[in-house]
Amino acid sequence: MNTETRTTPRGVVPDPGVPDATDAAVHAVDLVKTYHPKGGGRAQPEGVRALDGLSISVEPGSVFGLLGPNGAGKSTTVKILTTLAAADSGSATVAGYDVAREPDQVRRAIGVVAQRSGADPVATGRDNLVLQGRLYGMRGVQLTRRIDELLARFELADAAGRQVKTYSGGMLRRLDVAIGLVHRPRVLFLDEPTTGLDPEARTAMWEEIERLAGAEGLTILLTTHYLEEADKLAARLAIVDRGRVVVQGTPDELKGELRGDALAVELSGPAADELRVVGALGSVDGVRDITLAGRRVAARADDGAAAVPAVLAALDRIGLGVAAVTVSRPSLDDVYLRYAGRSFSSAHSSAPEGANR
Amino acid sequence: MSTAVVSDTWYMTQRQFMAFLRQPAYLIITLIQPVIWLFLFGALFRKVATIPGFGSGSYLDYLVPGVIVMSAVSSNMWAGMGTLEEIERGTLNRFLITPVRRSALMNANVVMQSLTTAFQSVVIVLLGWIGGAHYPGGAPGLIVLIVASSVLGTIFGAFSNALGMLVRERESIIGINTFLLLPLTFLSSAFMATTLMPHWMQVVARFNPVNWALEAGRSAMSAHADWWSVLSHGGWLVLLSAAAVWLSMRTFRSYQKSV
Structure with a gap:
């Protein structure tokens, strides 16, 4: 993320x-x-x-x-x-x-x-x-x-x-x-x-x-x-x-509150240029927060399922093949991360002792 | 006292009593230990009775009150362990969330301690009698002895509970108990007539609550009961037990605040 x-x-x-x-x-x-x-x-x-x-x-x-x-x-x-x-x-x-x-x-x-x-x-x-x-x-x-x-x-x-x-x-x-x-x-x-x-x-x-x-x-x-x-x-x-x-x-x-589902796209081959990917997906309605890491493209979409065909088409237009797409509703872990400012599991390990006796 | 306190006390006592009965190992140990002491010390110190100035005809006659009082101390001084376990297990908090009268929780400890101590004392009296001990003071003397040992048990039970709630560590209770039991017993007339002790021991014994219980019991049990000694030593015992119970109530209240 x-x-x-x-x-x-x-x-x-x-x-x-x-x-x-x-x-x-x-x-x-x-x-x-x-x-x-x-x-x-x-x-x-x-x-x-x-x-x-x-x-x-x-x-x-x-x-x-x-x-x-x-x-x-x-x-x-x-x-x-x-x-x-x-x-x-x-x-x-x-x-x-x-x-x-x-x-x-x-x-x-x-x-x-x-x-x-x-x-x-x-x-x-x-x-x-x-x-x-x-x-x-x-x-x-x-x-x-x-x-x-x-x-x-x-x-x-x-x-x-x-x-x-x-x-x-x-x-x-x-x-x-x-x-x-x-x-x-x-x-x-x-x-x-x-x-x-x-x-x-x-x-x-x-x-x-x-x-x-x-x-x-x-x-x-x-x-x-x-x-x-x-x-x-x-x-x-x-x-x-x-x-x-x-x-x-x-x-x-x-x-x-997180406005949107998490969209993860696994490309079939490495993408040469992040800007092109971001540009292509940015043109799809309701898709934002696009990031590229290796073969993985992550983004948020208002309605993840509905955005999938358009996303696939946009990637196809710039010549990128897709190996897998996953759409997930935001989890409470995401909510926690957003409001507590740290991930749930890290909060767990840093919690002070004694307050929970 | 309102009826709710009485019925709550009864339910909480009943609970402890059932727990006592359901742990046969514990029950057997509390009964076997005094038997061992009675016959071990009885055999070891048999000749003590022949020392000029000892005063008693048979050492077994002399020993029975000693073992009764020592057992009262040794079984009640572990009460704090039980309280500690109830705290750790969450049982005490579970009760504190119910409308149970707070005093009933502590009352139950006191009632339970005195009842089990009285029971244990009666068993030792009977064992001594089987072994050939004589009780010239008859029933009144034995009753005084049993009551005195129960009050003494309450004192040690209450102190132990207070300690358990205060330090919340098993090690502290074990340490203090093993440290205290033998000195308290030997600095009293449990096994040896005070008249034969070094002077400084006699002085210490005078302030030892274990000795108060023994003096009260022995005075009542002799053929010519000394009721003044029974009253004065008994009075000190009752006063100290009131102080001990008060202290355990105080620590209980501070425990409630620390939850």
């Missing part, structure tokens, strides 16, 4: 577009949180700023994705919204309750599947569910029925009497989700629910998340560092980097 597309056009960054607080299931404004890691006192006297003015708004009954590398501030956001941690400044409401002033009401309205399974490994799956229900004040037949329902639904009925430490990774994750759902929450937080799962278990988890949001009308806030996961599940998503939302919108909107 050429360097021109990497520069962030400041003026074009969309306004977060935060709707009215009263009808949002989750509404956070300007959250700031600084951690003071032990032993980091001298190295970082000001602490690690995990959140630096993060604002999001989630509509009821939708899946909202928080996408970003480790240490971007996703987990910290979840901790604040689930009343586990207090923000240094800023405010947030969940299901209409203020997380700082009405933590008890928030706790009753939410279910949480944290990054680390909180299930008790020595207890059985059923015991874990029973205890969870009791902590929410559920008792007797009502609780037993709810647990049977969840065990059947998450295909854990046969394993219900076994200690959780004997469960596979996928089973454990399903139990975690069941634990989060016992008390019928209105808002479900899923903090990297598929990290560490094998592909099969991941697909199953995706289907489950789609089912929860679709038929059951649950509001889901999902954090992930998998681009494809956010793309597949989230109706809206916010890209988080260094404790701030850099851009938010629907996956298609965000990809549309």
Whole structure:
């Protein structure tokens, strides 16, 4: 990709577009949180700023994705919204309750599947569910029925009497989700629910998340560092980097921001002159950002598929044969690159430690 | 206390109790270790009872409270490891996200520690009795001993929990525990009458909570119970346990702030 597309056009960054607080299931404004890691006192006297003015708004009954590398501030956001941690400044409401002033009401309205399974490994799956229900004040037949329902639904009925430490990774994750759902929450937080799962278990988890949001009308806030996961599940998503939302919108909107599909043409022979190639393709409507590297021509097109015949004809006119053409919709990786100003994988490796504990 | 705190405490205690029962290896070790101490030390120090001024007729009679109190210390001083594991596994955070009363989480630790310590103490009393130990103070004396060891267990359990939440390192807990157990035990009347100790040890022992539990228990267990000694040593124990529990609550609160 050429360097021109990497520069962030400041003026074009969309306004977060935060709707009215009263009808949002989750509404956070300007959250700031600084951690003071032990032993980091001298190295970082000001602490690690995990959140630096993060604002999001989630509509009821939708899946909202928080996408970003480790240490971007996703987990910290979840901790604040689930009343586990207090923000240094800023405010947030969940299901209409203020997380700082009405933590008890928030706790009753939410279910949480944290990054680390909180299930008790020595207890059985059923015991874990029973205890969870009791902590929410559920008792007797009502609780037993709810647990049977969840065990059947998450295909854990046969394993219900076994200690959780004997469960596979996928089973454990399903139990975690069941634990989060016992008390019928209105808002479900899923903090990297598929990290560490094998592909099969991941697909199953995706289907489950789609089912929860679709038929059951649950509001889901999902954090992930998998681009494809956010793309597949989230109706809206916010890209988080260094404790701030850099851009938010629907996956298609965000990809549309890049204006156009990526067009890659593999020439059958080396092109002698870049200018001629650029000149020929530049005459095709809607094609721009043309670059040549060896035999590879890369360009952007408003409608990639429609531009292919004209591109082939233009190359033919200047006497260049084509070995292959690929058209790809822009990926969220491209979006990330554009707004965070660095590629997703490089952000991953440079993420500060400690902010994601 | 509201009923929610009581029921939450009950559920959390129940959880810990089930975990205790479901780990038979741990259960067996907590029961076998005192047996070994009882018969090992009983055989090793048998002749001690014949030293002029020792005061007790049979060393086994003397040893039973010593082993009870030492077991109370050694099994509870590892409580912080469990807490640390719950933190690392995310279980503690999972509970903190529920509406569970915060105090119930810590109450459950205290209740669990005192119950398991009492259970362990009863087993040692029975083992000693099978081995031929006499308890001239009868039931009241044994009850005082068991209660005192439970309170002592609570003290060490609470300190250990506070340490676990504060340092978040297994190595620190292991280090401090292995460092403390033997000095605390031998600087008390667990195995040797204080009157036969060097003077400086006697002074140290006076400030050793392990010795308070032993003094309270032994005073109540003798044929002529010294209830003043029971009350004063017991009082110090209760005070210290209140301080230890308070400290663990404080560190728990600072843990919640550090999440």
